[in-house]
Amino acid sequence: MPTTRAERSQSQLPQRAPRRRLGAAMALTAAAALLAGCAAAPAADDDTNTVTFGIEGANLGSGHMDIHSTQLDVSSLVLRNVFDSLVGQTADGQFVPWLAKSWEISDDQLQYTFTLRQDVTFHDGEPFNAEAVKANFDHIVDPETASAQAASLIGYAEEDGYYVGTEVLDEYTVRVDFSQPYAPFLQGLSLPQLGFYSPKALAEHKDDLKAGGPGVTVGTGPFVLSEYTPDQELRFTANDEYAWPAEGTEHQGRAASDELVIRVLPESASRVGALNSGEVDVIADVTPTMVQEVGDGFDVTAVELPGIPYSLYINEAHGVFADPLVRQAFRLGFDLDAAVEGVYDGQYARAWSVLAPTTPNSYEPAVEGTWSYDTDKANALLDQAGWTERDADGYRTKDGVRLGAVWTAWTPVPDDRAALADIIQSDLRDIGFQLARQVVEPAQYNELYATRAFDLTDWGFSSPDADVLRSHLRTGGFQTVSTVSKPEIDELLDQAVATSDPAERERLYQEVQRWNNEQVLIVPLVVPSEITVASTSVKGLTFDLYGRASFYGATVER
Amino acid sequence: MPPSSPDGGRAAKRVDTRRSASQTSLSAPPTSLVARALGRLGGMLLVMWGATTAGFIALRAIPGDPVDVMLGVTASVGESVRQQIRVEWGLDEPPVVQYFTVLGRLVTGELDSYQLRQPVMTVIADQAMPTLQLTGLALVFALGLATVGILLARLPALRPMVSTFELALVSSPTFWIGLVLLAVFGYQLRWFPTAASAGLPALVLPALTLALPLTGIVSQVFRQGIGHAESQPFALTARARGISDVRLLSRHSLRHAAGETLTLSGYLVGSLLGGAVLVETVFARQGLGAVTVRAILGRDLPMVLALIALAAAVFAVINLLVDLLVARIDPRVRMAG
């Protein structure tokens, strides 16, 4: 149930025992303090309470500053500070009023009517009202926006979409219409992607939104973007007018700190280094191995990400995977438990299902323990499938053809995934299965992907709603690797998206998960966690369902 | 020199026979400075144009739709959106039209990056600073260290050591040097911050990384140059005047070695952008190197072309500076015109 899940996921990671001798540790601390002193010196503007946050940054600077068009997690992480949503979602998955005081859903579930707060203004002084909501939603579904995520969150699609349009009923009342029931809507609304730009910014800076910047990235949030150096730094100042946090938020009124500085530090090691030396107060996107590098005196928060775990996607229409026996054998042919333990040092959980346990109202615990490393069984299955001969290199063959598949990934492959793949590859060799890996550049990957010209690929897709499965399993879905039509699963998914009763939805998605477990189309590998590490001097830091740090109530005690 | 001198012509011919084709007559009046500068400028533009054209052709040959790149790997958008983007960026035009459009926009500075959605000039201007700081400090380090190496190598006892060290530096991959420095001084000793944006202290290790192979090459070439100069007949005559070793170095051989070293240094400085790619990756720094890698991996044609043009321009400008400097040092070059 949601409550227990949230508790389970938001666990404090155990601190590792300090590995270095005390003397060394002290010397290092001294050095760190010295450097911190140096680094802090120019910014010693006594009264200002500044929180500094180090992030990986990914491709944020590459035109992903428009919350409506981007699909990057980092955009949400950073821009949450500027943009508020109509509804909020508490840690236990409940939807609560935010910019909307209340909402009503029609019985046929085709109309959502929102009553807005009347005291909200944008950073540029524009009032937040029904017109602003409509302008933003119109912007999201405008083809020119080329929205990669927001449009699908709102239920818009060029064909067979759910979203019909937005109507202004009066100054503070707005109605969103759907052509058929679309259950994930509130979920989507609670995300920064469906946040609100000042209509003035939308009109005047339409072409600059992707590049972003002060005066362009203008929302209603607790922080105002005041300085922006792409790929280096974002500076925010507290929005003094702010008085409209989501219901149930502990902190109230203006943000607790005066200034929030987000520094882009792409390398995991350098983020940890910066944290240890006091250059930054909080870091995000910490890898499991790097957690060990964090010294004493820091809070580590790990939140298992909802959505689809990091998984292998099998193209059953291609090569040897057409045979279900081979798919079964493939899954049994590598020691996932040992691999995940070895690569992630026990910081990430091994995945069982195509949905992560933290995905609200959907997880199927019954699939746990249903498959594990078993070379005897895998060998037997392959024998049964007719792959009985072995060639000089020890690989199985059938009719002179070697048993093998190509795993296509796009560059860059993070170290942990590469190591995981190395182990999988090595294990599969023992059962006579040759798994080759092909790492291509994103552009080339897209070419291959468009025609599904590969056997196997990999990614993880975090999402707050189980509906993410629709794009991954439904026939013809954008992220559906298999090109084989499967009416039974399509129907289940369509049913689920139109169902708003949580229990019924959960039942439907559990069925989907069991189905995948039998079919072996997606092989889940590991449930990643968002790991954030903060100095203990940081107070009031909170986390959302994705483990993203929220700085509204955060301050640093110097 | 006065062309009227009857001896002048003869001197010229003797030069011809003695030192191959590179040296020629002195009797010709020097071409006017303006004309020469214009010639150089023209050559520079030609090289830039050639390089960008080659880049355009190469990038057109690459498989992969730039629209995919703009959208990202996991973006789900329909065909009409893609078409919309294609029209917006002129990607639906025939290649020749695209070529001239891109070239025209490059010249006027209006060319926008596919990925970054800002004018490439802005991106380059923004990112040039970190790279300039990096390469600038690297140059300072390289010259300083090379001087130390050269001075140490004057002591015969230390010469083999210096030379071995040089060879090791020249032979090590830049990024590996970076990693070792990072591991030793960053993680183990913690003398320097490992975070990229921690100001000057954070610049030390990357600059050192970039500088070390450079040091090796420069000091090697410089020492060879001095050795070569001191084996020339004029060094014998100079010694026969009773001058000291120090004077031989400072008044004679230093200048001879400086010419070659400058030429090489110019080439190396031009290739620092390439080195910056690796160093910026290792140290996770921002800068043109990082932009380059991302632009190429992302098929960001406009960005790549701008970077190529920039590299060609840097190359040409540095060459020009080096030529001017060498001509200042070496009258033979100056007179060859």
Add this chain to the structure above:
Amino acid sequence: MTLLQWRTRGESQRGRGRPGRGPRGWLPTPGVIAASLFLVVLMAAVLVPSLFSPLDPLRADASASLDAPSAEHWFGTDRAGRDVYARVVHGARASLGVGLGATALALVAGLIIGVVAGLAPKMIDAAVSRSIEVLMAFPEFLLALVVIAVVGPGETGLLVAVASAAMPAYARVARNQTLVVRNAGYVRAATVLGVPPWRSALRHIVPGTLGPLLVMAILGVGTAIVSAAGLSFLGLGPAPPSPEWGVILSEGRNTLSTAWWVAVFPGLAIMAAVVSIGTVGRHLKTGGAVA
């Protein structure tokens, strides 16, 4: 002329009194001997890697992830629990292969382009020389990146990229050398004898140009290995999990603070290989083995 004869250890000038160049100056120093030995061992590792490491470079062992160097794993293990020593030994083939292959390719292409330019009419020579200049205006690494972007990553792409980056230098030297040789007395003599130009080119000019290029190439192999490692380091090298020094190195860079051995040993291997090649190459150059 007497002066030159005194330069016992210096490089001898082409075509000028070097009658008595015996085995003097050709005596290898201990460094050269050590370097040669290392190269022999390296070549053996390229041909029969299992001779040096019985362990499988691809064998992963999740339970032995990032083990420090020990008697069992001389260079420790990487994150997937593979033996770093075995990977370094087996990586020699790819690294040296690319280094040698790329150099050979650059040499041959540069030789052909350079000789053709050197012999062709002025117009063509000017065009080719300009093109070479354009290529040289690219920083080597940028050129390699662009080539990889065109050819695609992987061992072949790597080889072609490194070769393309190195080629302009060879072409330039080949062209200049061709111009020198073309005006050499013996080529003029051949013309006067009535030797057809194509035969003169094949028998005199190409071999005459090849000498300096070969010396350049010997040293170039080291540079090529380093460039290839750099590109592999950026993830543009051979497909995983095949061992290649640059690849192994880049696998180790994020574990630098916890497991230095993954990155340090392949780096040492590159350095040792390149230093050895450089030492032997210089010795051959000054010893004048390539006439």
Add this chain to the structure above:
Amino acid sequence: MGSAGRTVTRVRGLSIRFGDAVVVDDVAFTVAAGECLAIVGESGSGKTLTGRALLGLAPPGAALEATELTVTGLDARRYTERDWRRVRGSRVGLIAQDALVALDPLRRVGAEVIEAFEVHAAPGRARMDAAMRRSRVIDLLRRVAVPEPELRARQYPLELSGGLRQRALIASALSGDPVLLVADEPTTALDVTVQRRVLELLAELKRSGIGLLLISHDLAAVAQLADRIAVMHHGRIVESRPTRELLSAPEHPYTRMLLDAVPRPDVRAEAGDGEVVLEARSVSKRYPAPGRGVRRAVDGVSLQLRRGQTLGIVGESGSGKSTLARVLLALERPDHGEVLLEGAPWSVLPERRRRTRRHALQLIDQDPFGSLDPRFTIAHVLHEALRLNDTGNGGRAGARDRVERAGALLAEVGLETGLLSRRPHELSGGQRQRVAIARALAREPRVLVCDEPVSALDVSVQAQVLELLERLRDERRLSMVFISHDLAVVSRLADHVLVMRDGRAVEQGTAREVLRHPEHPFTRELLDAAPRLPSP
């Protein structure tokens, strides 16, 4: 000689070794103030090392021994490098062979000239002001008769002509007021006319009281200047006597050989009246000069060569001799005019059509080393030529007896067949030139163009090669174009002479006319300047 003053240097029992090789062996000599001692020897005789020993500038690796080595009366055997430094420049000055490379090309002439003075200036007046330096430089340049010394001091060595450069070098050696000058081949790289003036300058210095140690390979060049001559051979001084005595009655066979080898101006009777084999009709060849304009390398030269004739072409360096040779050989196409070979068009033909007739006209080049591909064995070199004959005759039959024919060719030029397997760098200069001649003969030529064929050779070898050429010409009834800067050499072989200057043929005619009754002043100047031994 009578003019000798006090002894400035005395050497006894000087030996210099490199490891086991003794290159200077028990050498003894003295030089007095105002006296000139010339050490004459061929390359490798140890004469340069001997001169260098007086400056303490033996190359690394040289072991030096002497029972006596005094410089201005001081025992120099125990000198440290520091002591030597005080001696160099201030007591002993060095004038090296080639001023183009002996002066630092990157420094102004003035700086080079003043350096020794600067270094040795007494510490008391350490700070010399610029005006003083300048006036000292001007004085020095004046002393060596450099015109416009103010201008020259500001120029770089490269901007000076060869003669001026050599004078500047002498000035730089004089700068520290030395009492002894070691002049190592001071005139070798110079044209005869310039050479003469430099020798006159040295003679003047000698008269002013400086002791001069002159080192040269050229007996004739030093004969007028030297008071005494020491002949060096294989590291030993084989004979050392006053000049006149030595020239008139040489005692040692080697000295006699050297004397005999000196080419003496001679006039050959007109020979050959057969048909015209090679003809140039007012040919011109221009090269674009750097900057703007053109340089006329050959300007309207006409000549005729009949069967059996030898046409000598004389001129100083840069006069266009070699360009003319290349035009005659059709290695360059003339801008104007035409060359005819055996009465048929030659220079106007495309190379493809010329190739079948190339064998008739062969070349002996100046640099015997450069003209042989260093990668080829001698057999290979000769086969390359022989094979062309075979294919030219339509049959490829010759392959088998090629070795035999190559051997025969070597025998004809006086070489052993054992050399066939050698490579050029294993041969001596004379041997190489013989191989080049053999290769030319392999193609059965009718005309031989010899471009400075002996100028790179030692005098003794020079004479042998000239003899060989003469013999071959007569035996094979060859016509010959013989190009040289050395009038004496030309006069020995040529029956017709053409004098070139600045690309033009200033005078041409039979050897008798031109050498006995020169009309053009330049020809007369050349004849005057040619060094010759004083008639005994």
